[in-house]
Amino acid sequence: MKLGLPELRICHLYPELMNIYGDRGNVIALVWRCRRRGWEARVTRLSLGEPIDPSRHDLFFIGGGQDREQMMVCEDLAGEKGEALRAAVEDGAALLSICGGYQLLGKRFLTCTGENLPGVSLFDAETVGGDTRFIGNVAVDCRLEGAESTLVGFENHSGRTRLGPGCRPLGRVIRGYGNNGEDGGEGCVYRHAIGTYLHGSLLPKNPRLADWLILRALRRRYQLEALPPLDDALEDAAHRAALDMVLREGKRPRLSPRRRLPSPR
Ligand code: GLN
Secondary structure, eight states, rough: BBBBOOEEEEESSSTTTTTOOTHHHHHHHHHHHHTTTTTTEEEEEOOOOOOOOOOSSEEEEEEOOHHHHHHHHHHHTTTTHHHHHHHHHTTTOOOETTHHHHHTSSSSEEEEOOOOOOOOOSSEEEEEEEEEEEEEEEEEEEEOOOOEEEEEEEEEEOOOOOOOOOOOOOOEESSSTTTTTSSOEEOOOEEEEEEOOOOOOSGGGOHHHHHHHHHHHHTTOOSSSSOOOOOOHHHHHHHHHHHHHHHHHOOOOOOGGGGGGOOOO
């Protein structure tokens, strides 16, 4: 265990390919929350063809992306690179994956055009593309121990994700569709790894979840009971504004076959 001021080592995977609806803001929020505590945070960007050293990073991040980008990333994550990511999480590293990134960390993603993308199998989850998209603001009742709160964000996906017994949902949908629009689950958790459909960016307006990740990431190398609290007045106001908005919108109807859009090409 190290003494001295903690330094958070973040690995941002495929930043130029997997970054929609402000997903990069999650990395900015993580760095910001460390620096406000007087701690350092270092971001390493890794993309296609660049190997992962599981011991060099405390926290991994992968954002969302379209099916086309997901195909490139899927090929790149096959084999050793995916194994390295699994090894890091097994060793206690933290991870946040959003939407398209989340789908690729499951067992497989069958796109709505029939492409089979084998996943990293970090999460016991499978995703199948549907012929409608789940789009809109989301509120989630998050029961993650140490980060019990509502989560607010924005979803836009055709994939329906179903979890197996090897992981558990991040929370229950209050508004929105979540993993599949049917079972009420949103996202998944395995060890310190989180998958979620919530873009937004997610972490700037969900500071408890940001700190859950930072604490778990740092505990692997530093003796830390808890994080020093921050003044989150601004973050909490952003959270409340997003929550008020989604609650005002009311419940979205279930998609019936008649309301379905034509399948995207
Ligand atoms: N292409 C995936 C889907 O539509 C993921 C999209 C995303 O990351 N927003 O399900």
